[in-house]
Amino acid sequence: MKLDLGNWKPSCEQAKFIAQAARLVGIGLMALVGTRLATGYMDGKDTMAQEILLLIVFAEWVGLEYVGYLIIGKGDC
Numbered sequence: 001m002k003l004d005l006g007n008w009k010p011s012c013e014q015a016k017f018i019a020q021a022a023r024l025v026g027i028g029l030m031a032l033v034g035t036r037l038a039t040g041y042m043d044g045k046d047t048m049a050q051e052i053l054l055l056i057v058f059a060e061w062v063g064l065e066y067v068g069y070l071i072i073g074k075g076d077c
Contacts, residue, residue: 008074015075019068026064033057 010018037054040046046054 010071010075012075012077015071015077019071019075022064022071023068026061026068029064030057030061034061 034054034057037046037050037057040050041054
């Protein structure tokens, strides 16, 4: 099964709504998982696995922000 969104043309309002939802998921994930990991990193009580997980969570947050901006661009806002 292939998901092809090449012909998808959202309106500006739809694009804003979906982009904001993607960005909120990224912020929520960072707040839920990243806060405890970042606190351990700043206190120096972390392990290598926690540092890698923090990097993955941060990369996912940045990726969801980027997806949000791409969706807004697709809606010609």
